[in-house]
Amino acid sequence: MKATWEKIEKNLGVLEVEVEADRVAAALDKAFNKVVKKANVPGFRKGKVPRPIFESRFGVESLYQDAIDILLPEAYGEAVEQTDIFPVDRPEVDIEQFAKGQPFIFKAKITVKPEVKLGEYKGLEVPVQKAEVTDEELDAELTRLQERHAELVVVEDEAAVNGDITVIDFDGSVDGVPFEGGQAERHSLELGSNSFIPGFEEQVVGMSTGDFKDVEVTFPEAYHAAELAGKVAVFKVKLHEIKRKQLPALDDEFAKDVSEFDTLEEYKADLKAQLESRKQEELKGVRETAVVDAAAANAEVEIPEAMIASEVENMVRDFDTRLRQQGMNMDMFLSFSGQTREDLQEQMKGDAEKRVRNNLVLEVIAKEEKIEVSEDEVTQELATMAEAYKRTPEEIRSILAANGSLSSLSDEISLRKTIEFLVSNSVEVDAPAPAAEAPVEEAAAEEASAE
The missing domain is CATH 3.30.70.1050 (Trigger factor ribosome-binding domain)
Known part of the structure; x- marks a missing residue:
């Protein structure tokens, strides 16, 4: 041939x-x-x-x-x-x-895959922050732990405030006509959680046990039930009970209840060490992102639209998987957010192009620096995956081979080693690192979950 x-x-x-x-x-x-x-x-x-x-x-x-x-x-x-x-x-x-x-x-x-003309990629300056935990951060973590271990107590003689759990009946109607899903009895609603239609929870604040109230709200224009979108609804609300979180005292007894330590001071020292370790990992990720972005920015490459479109589809599939893990699916998300699939794809396009560019540049740097993946490294990666998925390394290898993904595993290890090479050959500078922005699909998933 x-x-x-x-x-x-x-x-x-x-x-x-x-x-x-x-x-x-x-x-x-x-x-x-x-x-x-x-x-x-x-x-x-x-x-x-x-x-x-x-x-x-x-x-x-x-x-x-x-x-x-x-x-x-x-x-x-x-x-x-x-x-x-x-x-x-x-x-x-x-x-x-x-x-x-x-x-x-x-x-x-x-x-075909485009050619990449590398620019400077060694000796790049990257902003680095110290993994220090402030007293304010430690206090915030302790408060979060207090809330996690808080007890709910019934409030008898006080009005409801944000943060309270209210037990209510509600009966909603539009133009005097009840609508599906607009009625419930003894429903638990946390005020300030934004889990109800905008404006509803704010009007329950101030009610007391036994109170009745007509709550008037307007459904959002992009509401998932099209027949209710933009409509004014009136809910007849009865408040049965108010429950309020009672935080445990921050003392030695609290430390004994939530940890293996006998004193609060010991627990705080350990908690601070955990927060520092977590912050070190976060800052490591920030530095890796910064050095890869810098190397990619210095390179010259024209990315075919087909590669961007393919990466967008990969991102959409990943996003759909995460939605399902949260008990949603793509159709529900699009309905809640008032978007189309095309809108979502357009939002992801910038991140997709950046991913493709970065990966192309990393591949070429790996070849330039002769970064290779040994069989021992593949074996170790398989062992790590096997532990995570409660399977044997041989089973994981067979599954990847059957899916044609075994070579992709080597590619993934190679990219990781290349990033480590760039970081080890970068120069730290004392400057505040930019705040990390959540990818489009993660931010969208959080927004959908809130609704």
Whole structure:
């Protein structure tokens, strides 16, 4: 087989392939064996029509499309490997010649992985903060732990305030007509949680046990139930009970209850060490992100739209998986947020382009610095995954091999080692690191969960 690659512009080129006539004949044989099983010819049972009679009746050309379908994928794959190119999108194939006794000739217009021209990537300055835990941060963590271990006590003679758990009946209607989901009895509602329609919880604040009140709210324009969107609703509310969190005292007894320490001072020292360790990990991630972003910014690369679109789809799938883990799905999220799938994809496009650029640059740096992945490193990674998923390393390897993902594991390790190389060859500067921004899909998931 002959294969030639000619670049015509930037990341686009034409792959011309010529396949030997004997392989065409073999593909026609396979096509005949497939088609003859369904051929109806008087005097012959299905599957028993001799080849000459079949071709005389239907013509050999009737086998061409099936033969092309058989031969084209394998020939294309071999040609890609032979010319050492990396397609990133489906090819546009033009059949130049296909006939019995003749070579098979086709051309494929292909978008390939772009070339990367590296800039400076060693000695990059990155902002670094010290992993210090302030007294305010320690106090905030202690308060959070107090709230986690708080007891709920019934409040008898006080009005409800934000943070209280209220037990209410409500009966909602629009223009005097009840609507589905607008009624409940003895429903527990935490005031300030923003789990109800905007404006509802604020009007329950100030009510006392036994009070009745008409609460008027307006459904958001993007409300998931279209028949209620933008409508004014009135809820008749009765407050049965108010429960308030009673925080435990911060003393030695609290330390004994929530930890293995006997005194609060010992517990606080350990908690501070945990917070410092957590902050070190966070700052490590910030530094890694900063040095990769800097190396990518210094490189020159034109990214094909196909690669960005593919990464966006990967991000959408990952986002959908996370939504399902939270008990939602993509349709629910889009309904709650008033967005379309296209809106979400557009929001993710910038992050997707950044991911593709960074990964391309890291791949080239790995080649430039001869960063390789040993079999021992793969084995260790498999052992780590096996421990996390409660499987054996051999089972994990088999699963990855079956999915064609074993090579991706090596790629992942290589990228990680390359990032470590960049960090170890960077220069720390005393400057505040920029606040990390949540990726579009994470921020969107949090917003949906709040609703």
